[in-house]
Amino acid sequence: MAVFLHDTMSRELRPLLMKPDRALFGMYCCGPTVYGPAHIGNFRTFTVQDVLRRTLEVAGLRVKHVRNITDVDDKTIRGAQAAGQTLTAFTQQWTDKFHRDCQALGLLAPHVEPSAVAHIPQQVAMIKALVDRGHAYVAKDGSVYFKVCTCKDYGKLTHLDFSKLETQGTNSAGEANDADEYERESASDFALWKSRKPEDGANFWPSPWGEGRPGWHIECSAMSLEHLGATFDLHGGGIDLCFPHHENEIAQTECATGIQGFAAHWFHSAHLLVDGDKMSKSKGNLYTLDQLIAKGFTTTEVRYALIAGHYRSSLNFTFKGVEDAHSALAKLERGTDRLLVAAGFTRAEFLPPATQETQTAWGRFQHAWEVLQNDLNVPGCLGQVFTVLADKDEPTSAQARQDLSGLAKILYALGLTLFTAAPVAAAPAEVVALAAQRWAAKQAKDFAAADRLRQELTALGWAMLDRKDGYDLKPV
RNA sequence: GGCGCGGUAGCCAAGUGGUAAGGCCGGGCUCUGCAAAAGCCCCAUGCGUCGGUUCAAUUCCGACCCGCGCCUCCA
Numbered sequence: 001m002a003v004f005l006h007d008t009m010s011r012e013l014r015p016l017l018m019k020p021d022r023a024l025f026g027m028y029c030c031g032p033t034v035y036g037p038a039h040i041g042n043f044r045t046f047t048v049q050d051v052l053r054r055t056l057e058v059a060g061l062r063v064k065h066v067r068n069i070t071d072v073d074d075k076t077i078r079g080a081q082a083a084g085q086t087l088t089a090f091t092q093q094w095t096d097k098f099h100r101d102c103q104a105l106g107l108l109a110p111h112v113e114p115s116a117v118a119h120i121p122q123q124v125a126m127i128k129a130l131v132d133r134g135h136a137y138v139a140k141d142g143s144v145y146f147k148v149c150t151c152k153d154y155g156k157l158t159h160l161d162f163s164k165l166e167t168q169g170t171n172s173a174g175e176a177n178d179a180d181e182y183e184r185e186s187a188s189d190f191a192l193w194k195s196r197k198p199e200d201g202a203n204f205w206p207s208p209w210g211e212g213r214p215g216w217h218i219e220c221s222a223m224s225l226e227h228l229g230a231t232f233d234l235h236g237g238g239i240d241l242c243f244p245h246h247e248n249e250i251a252q253t254e255c256a257t258g259i260q261g262f263a264a265h266w267f268h269s270a271h272l273l274v275d276g277d278k279m280s281k282s283k284g285n286l287y288t289l290d291q292l293i294a295k296g297f298t299t300t301e302v303r304y305a306l307i308a309g310h311y312r313s314s315l316n317f318t319f320k321g322v323e324d325a326h327s328a329l330a331k332l333e334r335g336t337d338r339l340l341v342a343a344g345f346t347r348a349e350f351l352p353p354a355t356q357e358t359q360t361a362w363g364r365f366q367h368a369w370e371v372l373q374n375d376l377n378v379p380g381c382l383g384q385v386f387t388v389l390a391d392k393d394e395p396t397s398a399q400a401r402q403d404l405s406g407l408a409k410i411l412y413a414l415g416l417t418l419f420t421a422a423p424v425a426a427a428p429a430e431v432v433a434l435a436a437q438r439w440a441a442k443q444a445k446d447f448a449a450a451d452r453l454r455q456e457l458t459a460l461g462w463a464m465l466d467r468k469d470g471y472d473l474k475p476v
Numbered sequence: 477g478g479c480g481c482g483g484u485a486g487c488c489a490a491g492u493g494g495u496a497a498g499g500c501c502g503g504g505c506u507c508u509g510c511a512a513a514a515g516c517c518c519c520a521u522g523c524g525u526c527g528g529u530u531c532a533a534u535u536c537c538g539a540c541c542c543g544c545g546c547c548u549c550c551a
Contacts, residue, residue: 011480030551038551045551073549159479160547190548216549238551239481245549270481271545278545308499309489313482314544321488324500331499334514371490371497380490383498390498392516447509454511465512474512 003059003373005052006312008242008266009157013375016056016234016265024064025056026232028224028263030241031113033070034094035079037288040306040317041272041279043105045238047303047415048269048311050107052236052376055413058353059373066227067110069095071117073216077203087203088117101289104299105306106415112227116219120205123214123222126256127192127207135255139183142195142210148188151251157266158243162188190248191215217248224263225253235263239270270314272306292322300420301325307378307414328382333418335389336407343400347419350404352412363399364388365406372413385410427473431462435473438464 002015018025029049032038038046049067056063070076071091080090095115102109116123127144130136135150148154148162155162184190196204196211204211214222224232230253237246246266253262271278274285292302304325309315340350353360362369368384371377385407395403411418427435438453457464458476465472 032551042551048551158546161478188548240546240550243479243546243548248548269551271551273544276543278550280550305488313489316488318488320500324488327501328499377490379488379499380497383490386498442509445509451510458511463512466508466510467513472513 001370001373003055003061004375005265005267006375008268014265016059016061018061019233022233023062025061025234026228027053027056027063027065027234027236028220028228028232029065029067029110029235030220030237030245031067031069031110032098033073033075034091034098035075036094037290038098038101039279039286039288040292040302041274041286042238043101043289043302044272044306044315044317045236045269046102046107047105047306048376049236049267050415051307051311051378051413052267053108054415055372055376058369058409058413064112064228065108065110066112066114066224068220068223069098069113069115070216070219071095071115072203072213073116077200080203081201091115091117104289104293105303106299106417108415114223114227116214116223119219119223119226120214122226123218124193124205124207126218126222126225126252127214129256130192130252133255133258135251136192137185138209139195141183142193142212143183143191144193144209145184145189146192146248146252146255148186148190148251151255154251155247157247157250160243160247190217190244192218192252217245218252220245221249221252221256224249225257230257230259231261232263234265234267236267236269239268242266242268269311273314273316275318276316287317295319297322297326298420300329300417303415304329308382310379311376328386329416329418331386332389332416335386336404336418338389339395339400339404339407342395342397343404344397345401345404350408350418353405353409360405360409361402362406362409363402363404364391364395365403365410368410369406372410378414381410381414427462431457431460431473434460435462435464435471439471442466 002017004013004015006012007014016025029046032042053063053065069091072087076087076091080087083090127136130146131138131144134147136144136146138144192215193207193209194212194215195209196213200213204213224235235246235249250262254260273279274287277283277285279286289299289302293299301322302325305317305322306315308321308325336350337347340347365385365388368381368388371384372381374380388403434453434457438450438457441449441453454464461476463474463476465474
């Protein structure tokens with residue numbers, strides 16, 4: 001069985017397989033614009049992509065994962081100037097922050113992470129090819145635009161009808177689209193190269209059309225061509241990138257190379273809502289990972305919450321959702337512990353699978369794996385996992401080992417790492433002393449004193465959890 | 477207006493032409509001096525509304541209601 005995934009362009013469920021003539025499965029994902037900390041909506045998309053990559057690896061595909069860094073655009077230039085930094089210093093700082101957040105969330109680093117600034121020559125070369133082939137024109141100010149009407153199947157990804165281009169001059173509100181003042185021949189044409197303007201400061205590069213900087217869409221076309229070739233297996237991004245970004249990428253690459261079939265499969269993830277609303281700065285519901293950590297959530301819990309809904313449905317992110325994830329993860333750990341005991345393994349022996357180790361057993365988690373392979377159905381897969389863990393039949397040692405082999409692979413695919421809870425902070429001496437007194441009182445059957453001491457501990461913010469042979473202290 | 481998505485228990489969320497996974501919360505029980513933890517059990521005759529097809533629909537078709545996304549640089 002292969003991994004089947006919904007393809008945005010064909011709107012069908014299609015298998016993802018290694019092409020016989022390729023050594024690697026090429027996967028390109030649109031990465032972040034580094035002008036500030038990414039928010040959890042961004043991370044939903046990157047986490048879903050990470051689950052896809054991991055799932056493909058477990059399925060035995062050799063994936064080459066490319067995810068770009070957008071480090072030159074209006075926002076990064078403005079941000080750098082506002083911060084009084086060079087563009088390079090400014091974007092590097094936010095790139096570093098992005099990397100730290102990704103690592104915290106358990107995202108595997110892409111195999112290649114190209115930056116737009118580092119690929120200016122490739123972008124210029126692609127624009128030149130488009131001009132030479134008659135797909136682009138140079139405006140009076142030296143900007144270069146893609147001529148959409150020269151791309152006869154423009155709109156094929158989103159199934160938009162561009163035969164009536166005159167309507168494209170207005171937006172949904174009926175207002176003229178004059179957001180930019182460049183001189184385009186048609187309202188639907190888009191910038192490939194933006195001529196140097198005073199507000200760009202020092203951020204310009206030479207080109208055959210004069211100094212300037214690349215447009216947004218061209219970077220992904222140039223970088224995917226550079227690192228994956230004119231055609232590759234899968235292209236991913238947030239649903240909002242479908243149009244115009246991905247539509248433009250297709251047009252640019254296919255017109256520049258003359259080769260059809262830019263990306264064989266389009267993978268788009270739905271948006272994250274917060275408390276039922278679209279995230280926005282004005283609503284104040286744009287959470288960053290740091291803000292969630294500050295609220296006491298672990299990154300594993302956040303990751304669980306981000307993948308707990310199917311990737312093609314919008315997911316409503318709430319604090320309750322992360323709290324639910326906490327309880328669910330604890331249950332997952334308890335169930336795994338029981339299997340480890342049955343198998344005679346320690347937690348330290350419960351390791352992620354070696355990649356390419358596809359022939360090993362799945363045990364009772366076979367079905368959970370099949371569910372995951374069906375359009376990356378993470379919630380369905382988790383449901384199956386819990387169903388197996390709730391099975392009251394005690395497995396034999398051999399069966400438990402098979403189960404653990406399967407479970408380890410599923411947890412790897414989901415990117416969930418168990419048993420990572422930091423040891424609770426040591427209790428202060430005062431608390432330790434009170435606990436010792438209470439334990440002594442309890443042993444002496446002086447329950448009145450024991451209860452009083454428990455209350456004192458509670459007042460100090462500590463709970464005392466009795467065991468048969470001792471006790472644990474836990475902050476409340 | 478165009479294109480698209482969705483409405484499943486208190487909350488979250490899968491799924492199927494044959495009678496509703498799972499998680500959270502809640503309730504009960506067992507265990508425990510108390511507390512907690514843990515284990516076990518219970519928790520939608522119902523899947524937006526109304527029609528249609530069918531032996532059978534939540535699942536297919538149609539209409540309608542409601543919510544949401546994109547329609548030029550937002551993951």
